[in-house]
Amino acid sequence: xxxxxxxxxxxxxxxxxxxxxxxxxxxxxxxxxxxxxxxxxxxxxxxxxxxxxxxxxxxxxxxxxxxxxxxxxxxxxxxxxxxxxxxxxxxxxxxxxxxxxxxxxxxxxxxxxxxxxxxxxxxxxxxxxxxxxxxxxxxxxxxxxxxxxxxxxxxxxxxxxxxxxxxxxxxxxxxxxxxxxxxxxxxxxxxxxxxxxxxx
Numbered sequence: 001x002x003x004x005x006x007x008x009x010x011x012x013x014x015x016x017x018x019x020x021x022x023x024x025x026x027x028x029x030x031x032x033x034x035x036x037x038x039x040x041x042x043x044x045x046x047x048x049x050x051x052x053x054x055x056x057x058x059x060x061x062x063x064x065x066x067x068x069x070x071x072x073x074x075x076x077x078x079x080x081x082x083x084x085x086x087x088x089x090x091x092x093x094x095x096x097x098x099x100x101x102x103x104x105x106x107x108x109x110x111x112x113x114x115x116x117x118x119x120x121x122x123x124x125x126x127x128x129x130x131x132x133x134x135x136x137x138x139x140x141x142x143x144x145x146x147x148x149x150x151x152x153x154x155x156x157x158x159x160x161x162x163x164x165x166x167x168x169x170x171x172x173x174x175x176x177x178x179x180x181x182x183x184x185x186x187x188x189x190x191x192x193x194x195x196x197x198x199x200x
Contacts (some may be wrong), residue, residue, distance in 0.1 A: 003186065003190065012178065016042055016121070022023075027118075031058075031118060032117045032119065033061060033079055038177075040096045040180050041120060058089060059085040060089045061120065063091075063162060090179055092104055098195075102160055107147070108171065116170060117169070119173075128185050134150070146163060146166045148161060
């Protein structure tokens with residue numbers, strides 16, 4: 001793990017954008033995106049980039065709450081409004097069946113010819129989760145799939161997510177973490193603690 005600490009969130013996001021653009025200009029064409037408030041300004045900035053439009057990128061939603069795309073909690077909805085991607089592989093929650101949604105996502109992944117992601121952007125929760133890989137959930141045990149559905153009891157809701165295998169196989173994994181609560185988790189992960197963020 002290469003840990004970099006920034007003075008401000010703006011500095012963090014600018015560094016992330018520079019890294020993304022450098023990788024894209026070097027040939028990265030498949031990029032996984034996480035939701036949440038932290039990366040939203042990054043997506044807004046990228047969405048205004050004329051340079052970015054020159055590259056045929058497949059953007060992939062890392063995980064999703066099982067809500068309609070027009071719901072304020074939808075990661076895909078937020079990313080469509082901010083990044084305005086030309087090609088977006090998302091979880092089709094309108095199928096109204098988490099298992100079918102995952103199967104359709106995997107079918108589209110293969111149809112697009114994706115082998116692995118060139119880059120994946122991740123966040124980290126206060127409990128050490130990343131994507132929708134929460135501590136103690138069945139999703140952590142899935143290793144032979146691209147994606148999986150998981151019921152998160154503490155949230156009382158279904159989620160759909162890339163598996164740890166799909167995330168691990170990405171050529172570059174970037175974790176954006178802000179706030180004082182994340183620092184001890186990252187320190188524990190570096191010391192070998194068994195949080196989901198540490199196993200991807």
